[in-house]
Amino acid sequence: MQSISRWFIAVACLGATAFAHAQVQVNIICSVPIPWCEAIVAQFQKDTGIKVGMSQKAAGEAMAQISAEKANPKYDVWYAGSGDAHLQAAENGLTEEYKSPLLPQLHDWAVKQAEQANFRTVGLFVGALGFGYNSDLLAKKKLPVPKCWADLAKPEYKDEVQMANPNASGTAYMTIATFVQIFGEDKAFDLLRGMHKNTNNYPRTGAGAIRAVGRGETTLGVTFLDDGMIDIAAGFPVALVAPCEGTGYQVGSMSLIKGAKNADTAKKFYDWALSVDGQKLVAATKNFQTMSNRATPVPAGGIRMADIKFINYDFAKFGAAAERKRLLEKWDREVYSIPRG
Numbered sequence: 001m002q003s004i005s006r007w008f009i010a011v012a013c014l015g016a017t018a019f020a021h022a023q024v025q026v027n028i029i030c031s032v033p034i035p036w037c038e039a040i041v042a043q044f045q046k047d048t049g050i051k052v053g054m055s056q057k058a059a060g061e062a063m064a065q066i067s068a069e070k071a072n073p074k075y076d077v078w079y080a081g082s083g084d085a086h087l088q089a090a091e092n093g094l095t096e097e098y099k100s101p102l103l104p105q106l107h108d109w110a111v112k113q114a115e116q117a118n119f120r121t122v123g124l125f126v127g128a129l130g131f132g133y134n135s136d137l138l139a140k141k142k143l144p145v146p147k148c149w150a151d152l153a154k155p156e157y158k159d160e161v162q163m164a165n166p167n168a169s170g171t172a173y174m175t176i177a178t179f180v181q182i183f184g185e186d187k188a189f190d191l192l193r194g195m196h197k198n199t200n201n202y203p204r205t206g207a208g209a210i211r212a213v214g215r216g217e218t219t220l221g222v223t224f225l226d227d228g229m230i231d232i233a234a235g236f237p238v239a240l241v242a243p244c245e246g247t248g249y250q251v252g253s254m255s256l257i258k259g260a261k262n263a264d265t266a267k268k269f270y271d272w273a274l275s276v277d278g279q280k281l282v283a284a285t286k287n288f289q290t291m292s293n294r295a296t297p298v299p300a301g302g303i304r305m306a307d308i309k310f311i312n313y314d315f316a317k318f319g320a321a322a323e324r325k326r327l328l329e330k331w332d333r334e335v336y337s338i339p340r341g
Contacts, residue, residue: 025265026268027074028269029062030055031078036282044269058205059082060169073257073260076265076266077257078095079124080125080252081170081253082173082174083123085173090121091319095256099114100270102275102293105293106122106292107123110292121254121255126249127289127303128247129249130308131222132239132241133146134220134237145239147241148245153197159200162208162212163195163199165202165336168205169204176192176328177313178248179192180318196340206224207227207230209221210230210231214237226287233288234286274293287299288303
């Protein structure tokens with residue numbers, strides 16, 4: 001009888017241990033390029049011993065999935081992606097309030113992002129919106145060097161442009177919002193319709209547009225300039241343009257998902273991702289964003305933000321769910337539905 005009792009105790013202990021190990025996990029949805037996602041997963045697992053499940057999706061797709069799964073979240077942390085999408089998630093009650101102990105270490109723009117969302121998100125990195133061109137193709141086709149947003153609608157660039165689909169891409173949604181703030185809504189949509197006539201493809205991500213430029217699949221691509229730096233560093237014939245009219249910028253953000261099953265490990269990942277150790281490896285993956293921790297070194301060769309003409313981007317207005325929905329529906333109706341031929 002005593003041996004049977006010991007057997008039950010042993011089985012119970014093994015079960016408890018297995019359960020504990022099963023719980024030491026965090027699941028993240030990651031909205032930066034795969035090499036960056038894989039690097040943070042590998043390093044966090046190495047630093048903490050916590051297992052990470054990861055899925056990479058563009059910001060718009062990530063937002064849609066988190067919203068669809070709100071009653072039964074599959075993920076614990078949404079890492080990166082454009083800040084306006086994170087602000088919308090916060091507004092819709094999809095993310096959890098959390099004040100990381102690392103907030104005092106962060107740049108003001110990162111803390112402001114957190115304050116604006118009642119601490120339901122936080123700034124992770126900053127990046128400037130613009131476009132890039134393939135210098136070899138431009139020369140071969142004897143096209144002028146574009147310098148302004150308005151140039152992308154000129155007839156000489158017919159079938160030469162790519163911009164991501166804004167329903168999937170935070171980069172492309174920010175492009176629409178930037179145009180509205182620079183030109184006013186009517187002229188902004190005139191420009192978008194002109195660009196549509198010149199567009200040969202709407203990829204899933206903003207990075208996808210500039211990758212196509214680097215590979216010579218298109219001449220021009222709208223992107224965050226930091227993404228374009230990746231292609232330049234890899235030796236592709238890509239040149240970047242900070243548009244003459246001025247441009248918007250993203251505060252790439254991070255959020256804890258409301259109702260997460262692994263809330264404790266999610267907070268550990270969140271704090272780690274705001275630390276220097278969690279941010280310095282971004283440069284090692286040949287990415288060029290300026291990260292939110294003030295002690296994280298700026299990547300060599302990165303974009304000098306002081307050299308760019310920025311607009312006073314209204315994150316509150318254009319990060320609101322209703323405004324985002326309205327602009328995307330208008331883009332679908334008045335731009336995307338128009339034949340490009």
